[in-house]
Amino acid sequence: METAAPPIVTSDSNLYITTDELKPYVSEPSKNYKEDYNQLIKAGTVYISIISSIEIPLICLAIYAVYSLIKLHHSAPVFVINLLASDLIQIVCMLLFTSPSMWTISLTTMMWTSYTGFYFMTCIAIERYVLISHPVWHRSQRSVKCFVCTSLTGWLLPFILIIIFLLLLSFDIIPDFILIEILFYMPLIFYAVIIVCFVGSCRSLSHSISLTPVKKQLVLAPLFFVLMSYTFLILPINILLIVRNNNTSSLFRFTGVLYLLNPLVDCLLYVFMRSDAENIIRTPHCCSRLKRVETEMGQTTSTDVQR
Known part of the structure; x- marks a missing residue:
């Protein structure tokens, strides 16, 4: 007699998804993938509710602030707005994880917005690289039509895929584990492009003599910020999903928490879009310089007293 498969626990101990509700996987490796996806939402309903209540207002405020830059400075941080919009949809999907009836559609939508976010993070890196390495070409090709086409591609292509x-x-056209393997390896392609853009931008800035060190930091800051966010918040959970070690459930929960913090960190990109971003970056240097001067004055005073 065939026994029923045990329920799979999701984000809350009271929420269950039986294997009958999901498409049965053919191969043994693919069973691990279902367990991995359940580990993604082990942070708990309380944590998801708390982080969502913080992130949703901040992202809405950041979208409004970035949009206001377009009217004030006639610039177009379009990719940042699209990234924040994908983060906002992703946070709403996080809340839907707490409902068993909405688990499938929320997971599908979260996959879509996740890859849309990866796309726009890569677009930010590529645009910054072109701005640094090929400023004349960037200025000539910067048009509304280009931004609209790129943005539509970022939303439609992941959805179609x-x-x-x-x-x-x-x-069952292709074995399940092959499809999911491709799904988990694709973020590494985006990461490789971001690294190439960062290295190329650093090389171009190292040969520049017309920019001050603060200006160089200001130009490179968004790209560096995107690279660090991808490295420490997105990449860990992706690596664990690829490894699929059965003894890493606590690591899955920890990296899942890091991944859920990514939309909150993306809001800080607004700082680098402001016209006074140079003053913000210069402030720590001024504070450290002031502290160094005070230390030197204190040492001079103590030397005079000893004399």
Whole structure:
């Protein structure tokens, strides 16, 4: 007699998803993937509610602030706005994880917005690299049509790929574990592009003699910020999903918490879009310089007293 499969626990101990509600996986490795996805939401309903209540107002405020820069300075931080919009949708999907009836659609939407966010983070890195390495070409190709086409591609392409992925998964055209393996390895491609852009930008800035050190930091700051965010908040959970070690459930919960903090950190990109960003970056240097001067004055005073 065939026994029923045990329920799979999701984000809350009272919420269960039985294996009958999900498409049965064919191969043994693919069973680990279901467990991995359940580990993504082990942070708990309380934590998700708290972090969402903080992130949603901040992201809405950041979107409004970045949009106001377009009217004030006639600039177009379009990719930052799109990134924040994808983060906002992703946070709403996090809240839907607490409802068993909405688990599938919320997971699908979260996958879509996650890859949309990866796309726009890569676009920010590429745009910054082109701005630094090829400023003349960047100025000539900077148009509304280009931004609109790139933004639409960022939203439509991941959506189409996710739909194709689900169809292939449903009809068993390609083995499940191969499809999910591709899904988990794709973020590494975005990460590689961001690293290449960062290294290329650093090399270009090292040969520049017309920019002051503070100006160089200001130009490179958004790209460095995107790289650090991707490295420490997004990449850890992706690596654990690829490794699929059964003894890393606590690591899955920890890296899941880091991943959920990514939308909150993305709001800080607004700082680097401000016209007074140079003053913000210069402030720590001024404070350290003032502290160094005070220390030197104190040492001079103590030397005079000893004399």
